[in-house]
Amino acid sequence: GVAVGRSWRGPYRRAGPTVASMLFAAEDGALFVDRRGHYHMLVHRFASTNGSTMGAAVGGHAFSRDGLRWTYDSLGPPAYTTNVTWRNGSLSVLYRRERPQPVVEHGELRALVNGAWPCHFGAQDDD
Numbered sequence: 001g002v003a004v005g006r007s008w009r010g011p012y013r014r015a016g017p018t019v020a021s022m023l024f025a026a027e028d029g030a031l032f033v034d035r036r037g038h039y040h041m042l043v044h045r046f047a048s049t050n051g052s053t054m055g056a057a058v059g060g061h062a063f064s065r066d067g068l069r070w071t072y073d074s075l076g077p078p079a080y081t082t083n084v085t086w087r088n089g090s091l092s093v094l095y096r097r098e099r100p101q102p103v104v105e106h107g108e109l110r111a112l113v114n115g116a117w118p119c120h121f122g123a124q125d126d127d
Contacts, residue, residue, distance in 0.1 A: 002068050016068030026060050026101045035107025039064040042112070043078050044098035056081045058097055080112060095119050 003012040026043035033039055046059035059080030064070045073079075082094040099115035 030100050030102055032102045032104045039067045042100040042102055044100060058082055
């Protein structure tokens with residue numbers, strides 16, 4: 001759900017419904033508003049059902065018209081993956097890609113900046 005307050009200091013109250021479809025394992029949410037005034041949230045979602053971050057489909061997307069009632073886009077393609085295509089056409093497959101930071105200009109998503117791990121040096125279960 002969403003909490004609102006008259007000030008950043010609070011007090012806060014719950015606003016809008018608690019959406020069951022938003023119950024997915026994710027972190028590092030970043031919000032932006034598009035040119036139509038609709039809200040979007042990009043998240044680093046855990047790629048597997050056991051909460052692991054291993055896997056390619058690591059970018060989640062949710063959207064809302066009012067900022068209170070959210071829909072998680074679970075049927076579409078991921079917002080981003082661990083595959084990165086560079087301007088020269090080469091491809092890198094990252095071990096981890098997280099902390100999405102959208103770059104928005106006049107309500108248009110222009111770029112996405114992420115924290116990334118290019119490779120993994122330890123055992124598979126120590127991420």
